[in-house]
Amino acid sequence: MIIGHSDDLFNETLCGYLSNGVMMPGYTAFHQEYLERLLGDRPGERGAFFKTASEAVTAAFRLAAMRTGRLGVVRSGYIGWHDAQIANSLKWHEPLHSPLREKLRYTDAMRGIGESEPVANWVDLRLESLAELLERHRGRLGCFVFDAYLASFTTPEVLRQAVAMCRDAGLLTVFDETKTGGRISPLGYDHDNGLGSDLVVIGKALANGAPLSLLVGEAELLAHAERARLSGTFSKEMIAVYAALATRDILEKPAGDAPDGWTEIGRIGTEVAAVFSAAAEDAGVSSLVGARPVLGGGMFELVYHDEGLLGDKERREALLAAFAAAGILLLEGHPSFVCLAHREIDWSAFRDRARLAFEQWTASTGADRD
Ligand SMILES: Cc1ncc(COP(=O)(O)O)c(C=O)c1O
Known part of the structure; x- marks a missing residue:
C-alpha cells in the first residue's frame, strides 16, 4: 500500500475510471497516459x-x-x-555482517540454473567480489539484477561502478x-x-x-518485447492501470506541508523510525535495538545493535510477536513500509505501545536492559 487501505479519495477516483470498462482487445489510451506520466522525465523510454x-x-x-x-x-x-x-x-x-545472511535457501526442485546458465549471488556488495564472479563465469553471464x-x-558510487563493470563484461x-x-520517489533509486x-x-x-x-527501458530494447512474446492475457487488463492512475492523481498533489505525496511518505517513515528508537530508549533497550529510515523513509527497519541479538532468530521473532500483541505489525528480516494513511497515527499512543512491547519482550525473553 502507498496511500492506504480503502482510502475514500482513492476509492472514489478508482470508481470514476472504472466506468470505462476493464478489458479491451489490446493496450489502451489509459496504459499510454500512465506511461507518459510515469516516464515524463525519461524521454525515449518505454514500458511493458x-x-x-x-x-x-x-x-x-x-x-x-536475446x-x-x-x-x-x-x-x-x-x-x-x-x-x-x-x-x-x-x-x-x-545486514551484511549478520550470521543469518549467507545460508543458501531454496536449493531443491528448481530449474533455470546450472553449468550452462549459472546464477551467481553477489553477496557482500564488494566490487572485488563482483569482478571475481564476472571472471569466473566469463562468457556465460547475460544479465545483472540488483x-x-x-x-x-x-x-x-559503488553501484555506479558495479553497473559499469557489468556493462563492460557485456x-x-x-x-x-x-x-x-x-x-x-516517483521512479526510484536508479533514476534519482x-x-x-x-x-x-x-x-x-x-x-x-x-x-x-x-x-522500463530504452524503446529500442523494449521493442524486442513483442518478438520475445513478453505479455499474457491479463497484462492488458485496465483495473490495475486505473488504480495506478488514481494513485498518481493523489501522490502528485501537495500533501500536508510537503510538495507531493512521495515526500510526505518519506517524512512519515522517518518519524516512525524515530518513534521506535525513542520507545527503545524509554524501555531501556536502546543498546540492543532501534530503528532507521531506509532510503529516505518510504521504508524503515529495525536495527539490531547487539551482535548476539542479530544472530538470534528466536529473540528477534519474540520482539515482533510483542509488537503484534501491542497492535503494531512489523516485518521480520525485511524492511517495513509506510503509506499516506499513517499520517493519522496518534504518535504519543504509538510511542507508548512500542515502549510496552519492548518492555514485555525484555521481561519474557530475559533480554538484558541497558
Ligand atoms: C525487489 C523485488 N523484486 C521482485 C519481487 C517479486 O515481486 P512479486 O511478488 O510481485 O512477484 C519482490 C517482492 O517482494 C521484490 O521485493
Missing part, C-alpha cells in the same frame, strides 16, 4: 506491463538472453519467486525497484542517482495494492 514483479524480472532475463546470447545471471537481493530468481538464494535482507533496497547497504544491467520505485541501468523494474507501490509491475 505485467501483473507481478517476478514476471517483469523474468522478462528482463529473456531480453538479456541480446547477449547468454543465459547466466548475477543477482543481488530478492528479485522474485520464479526458479532462477530464488534458487540457491540467501536471506538477502539481513534489488534497489540493498542500495541502503552501500553507496551510489551484461544487460537491471535495477529492480519493486520495493522502491513509486515509493521513495543517475545510475543509468539498462532496465528498471517497478512494482508493489504503483497501484496502491492493485497488481501492476512494469519493465
Whole structure:
C-alpha cells in the first residue's frame, strides 16, 4: 500500500475510471497516459506491463538472453519467486555482517540454473567480489539484477561502478525497484542517482495494492518485447492501470506541508523510525535495538545493535510477536513500509505501545536492559 487501505479519495477516483470498462482487445489510451506520466522525465523510454514483479524480472532475463546470447545471471537481493530468481538464494535482507545472511535457501526442485546458465549471488556488495564472479563465469553471464533496497547497504558510487563493470563484461544491467520505485520517489533509486541501468523494474507501490509491475527501458530494447512474446492475457487488463492512475492523481498533489505525496511518505517513515528508537530508549533497550529510515523513509527497519541479538532468530521473532500483541505489525528480516494513511497515527499512543512491547519482550525473553 502507498496511500492506504480503502482510502475514500482513492476509492472514489478508482470508481470514476472504472466506468470505462476493464478489458479491451489490446493496450489502451489509459496504459499510454500512465506511461507518459510515469516516464515524463525519461524521454525515449518505454514500458511493458505485467501483473507481478517476478514476471517483469523474468522478462528482463529473456531480453538479456536475446541480446547477449547468454543465459547466466548475477543477482543481488530478492528479485522474485520464479526458479532462477530464488534458487540457491540467501536471506538477502539481513545486514551484511549478520550470521543469518549467507545460508543458501531454496536449493531443491528448481530449474533455470546450472553449468550452462549459472546464477551467481553477489553477496557482500564488494566490487572485488563482483569482478571475481564476472571472471569466473566469463562468457556465460547475460544479465545483472540488483534489488534497489540493498542500495541502503552501500553507496551510489559503488553501484555506479558495479553497473559499469557489468556493462563492460557485456551484461544487460537491471535495477529492480519493486520495493522502491513509486515509493521513495516517483521512479526510484536508479533514476534519482543517475545510475543509468539498462532496465528498471517497478512494482508493489504503483497501484496502491492493485497488481501492476512494469519493465522500463530504452524503446529500442523494449521493442524486442513483442518478438520475445513478453505479455499474457491479463497484462492488458485496465483495473490495475486505473488504480495506478488514481494513485498518481493523489501522490502528485501537495500533501500536508510537503510538495507531493512521495515526500510526505518519506517524512512519515522517518518519524516512525524515530518513534521506535525513542520507545527503545524509554524501555531501556536502546543498546540492543532501534530503528532507521531506509532510503529516505518510504521504508524503515529495525536495527539490531547487539551482535548476539542479530544472530538470534528466536529473540528477534519474540520482539515482533510483542509488537503484534501491542497492535503494531512489523516485518521480520525485511524492511517495513509506510503509506499516506499513517499520517493519522496518534504518535504519543504509538510511542507508548512500542515502549510496552519492548518492555514485555525484555521481561519474557530475559533480554538484558541497558
Ligand atoms: C525487489 C523485488 N523484486 C521482485 C519481487 C517479486 O515481486 P512479486 O511478488 O510481485 O512477484 C519482490 C517482492 O517482494 C521484490 O521485493
